[in-house]
Amino acid sequence: MGTILSSRTTKDDKIVCEVLLNYEEALQLKGHVKKVYMFSEDNAKIKTNLSGRGKNEATKYFLIPKELRYNIMLKDKVKCQKIETDSKVIFIYQVDKIRL
Numbered sequence: 001m002g003t004i005l006s007s008r009t010t011k012d013d014k015i016v017c018e019v020l021l022n023y024e025e026a027l028q029l030k031g032h033v034k035k036v037y038m039f040s041e042d043n044a045k046i047k048t049n050l051s052g053r054g055k056n057e058a059t060k061y062f063l064i065p066k067e068l069r070y071n072i073m074l075k076d077k078v079k080c081q082k083i084e085t086d087s088k089v090i091f092i093y094q095v096d097k098i099r100l
Helices: 023-027
Strands: 003-009 015-020 050-053 059-062 078-084 089-095
Touching: none
Parallel strands: none
Antiparallel strands: 003 015, 050 059, 078 089
């Protein structure tokens, strides 16, 4: 888990942050330094559930809460990323918005 050490505002209203990460977390970026998003575990306020189907519930589904279902096309491809920490597993799903 990273920590923001300092931040400052630039002239064009952008924020420059200095972030402290564990070496393993930095390796998970796999050298990608563009299109990096920062988020905090503390922002996750909407509760949802997992659903299991099939024999011994071998197939798992992440249920999307009603509050978050707008602008999602179910036929589009979805990208997924898994981040593991000592105490948590974090799944990040990337879905394109509806094209109007």
